Amino acid sequence: MRDVRHNRTGPHARCTDTCCPSRLTRRALPGRDRALGADAAPPRSVLDVGCGTGVAGAAWALAAGGTPHVTGVDRHPWAVEEARWTYRQLRVEGRARAGDVIRLPPIAPGTAVVAAYVLNELPVVTREGLEARLIDAAGRGTTILIIEPIARAVAPWWDALASRLVATGGRADEWRFPVELPAPLRVLDKAAGLDHHEITARSLYCPARPDSSGPSRVE
Numbered sequence: 001m002r003d004v005r006h007n008r009t010g011p012h013a014r015c016t017d018t019c020c021p022s023r024l025t026r027r028a029l030p031g032r033d034r035a036l037g038a039d040a041a042p043p044r045s046v047l048d049v050g051c052g053t054g055v056a057g058a059a060w061a062l063a064a065g066g067t068p069h070v071t072g073v074d075r076h077p078w079a080v081e082e083a084r085w086t087y088r089q090l091r092v093e094g095r096a097r098a099g100d101v102i103r104l105p106p107i108a109p110g111t112a113v114v115a116a117y118v119l120n121e122l123p124v125v126t127r128e129g130l131e132a133r134l135i136d137a138a139g140r141g142t143t144i145l146i147i148e149p150i151a152r153a154v155a156p157w158w159d160a161l162a163s164r165l166v167a168t169g170g171r172a173d174e175w176r177f178p179v180e181l182p183a184p185l186r187v188l189d190k191a192a193g194l195d196h197h198e199i200t201a202r203s204l205y206c207p208a209r210p211d212s213s214g215p216s217r218v219e
């Protein structure tokens with residue numbers, strides 16, 4: 001399944017690099033796109049796996065009306081501090097803690113999981129373990145959102161994972177939309193020999209099933 005979308009307006013039209021996962025998450029979520037299930041009830045909480053600066057989970061919470069509580073997990077203390085800062089700045093109710101994706105807690109009913117730009121960073125065994133846990137959680141009715149760069153080279157495993165998640169009731173999309181970077185970032189972009197006039201990404205989205213009950217164990 002391939003779906004390339006374009007959007008030239010909106011509050012994030014001048015987003016920064018830090019904000020880009022936020023834009024993508026907001027676009028790949030039900031509150032932003034009827035095609036992805038706008039009628040779905042917002043999750044009670046969001047678990048942001050490999051949260052980095054926390055933007056993906058925060059974006060989901062904001063896209064869902066600000067009600068979900070966000071838990072960010074990252075192995076780097078610096079990232080954890082940044083995520084806490086992000087939650088405070090965006091007034092998202094959330095907490096971030098240090099942890100490894102191979103030791104995720106059980107997922108409570110009503111929790112959604114986002115893994116943005118993290119799978120491609122993991123060693124094969126760790127990635128495959130996390131994939132299996134996310135697929136298992138999706139099969140038990142947990143909402144799952146995975147976002148990765150569109151470049152095939154960084155995620156040669158994408159199609160196989162997409163097939164498995166689509167078989168579980170999910171969907172796979174590709175995204176492409178223009179971006180106007182703030183001046184300082186434009187300078188850095190140019191100095192690095194880059195030209196970020198548009199943002200691209202791929203997503204896998206598995207909506208919650210209404211019949212889901214009980215926690216989905218991911219360990």
Ligand SMILES: C[S@@+](CC[C@H](N)C(=O)[O-])C[C@H]1O[C@@H](n2cnc3c(N)ncnc32)[C@H](O)[C@@H]1O
Pocket residue numbers: 021049050051052053054055056073074075076079099100101102115116117118121122126
């Ligand atoms: C490219 S960043 C993406 C961050 C964030 N999800 C986003 O969309 O901006 C990948 C993050 O995954 C974290 N990470 C990598 N391996 C991890 C692991 N085994 N357990 C937890 N976090 C991990 C890194 O510390 C980093 O913050």
